[in-house]
Amino acid sequence: DSTISLAASITTGLFQTLPKLKANMAPFEKSMEMMPFKQRKCLATRKDEVCSIRSKFPNKLPVIVERYIREKTLPLLDKTKFLVPFELTLGQFLCLLRNKIALDSSQTLFLLVAEKSMSCMSSSMGDIYSHHRDADGFLYITYASQEVFGAPQLAARLPG
Template identity: 75%
Template sequence: MPPFEKSMEMIPFKQRKCLASRKDEGFSIRSKFPNKLPVIVERYIREKHLPLMDKSKFLVPFEFTIGQFISLLRSKIDLDSSQALYLLVSENHMTCLTASMGEVYSQYSDQDGFLYMTYASQDMFG
């Protein structure tokens, strides 16, 4: 991957696109896929141990649980069972693993129509 593309991945999605563009994209996704939720997942800015994912946008079914989504992310990041992965919603909220993505989306979705999540290892707490 060229250095420019790698550096663009480190810029948060909200800073790469203006609000109007994000709203249009979120509305378009929701109208094309009414049974799915648009989710943006990015690595915590100070994370040093976990790799970047090859994509940050996900379409997730309403009934998916947070636990199922974390399992999906673990496979995308290719973590082994001994590595910790924490998922924060809207940058500073942790949710129950049994909560559905629909419940989390209705509570924490952004005004642009996306649900923003951040992943990190345990080092973010200390």
């Protein structure tokens, strides 16, 4: 736990996002925010954004974290865009997400990387990024409260 809390304190200041004032959003803006990131921005825009991020923060990885589309019990994160250090493990990142969502120890949180795989929690985000980053340059991670990743609804969408 001391390693996790050390990682949390080190990385807390490293997450960079664009803050949104949800309370003041019009209904259309809220519905746009509910759409997956890839549907809100075209490929060229996402690529440009990654280039800009990587030039400003060369030691950080651009990660998009979104809730599983059929998830009903976990809240939406207040931000979906994160910059994380290469050496952070997926397990440490999971702990940070658990804290952001304010889950207690009895609640489960599953992560799906690039819409197709559950990765080893001891893998570094740098390794995961190098193997699973999208064509746009972002690493996409989906979270859910249950192990829904083998469910027929999602399995039908996954590339075989």
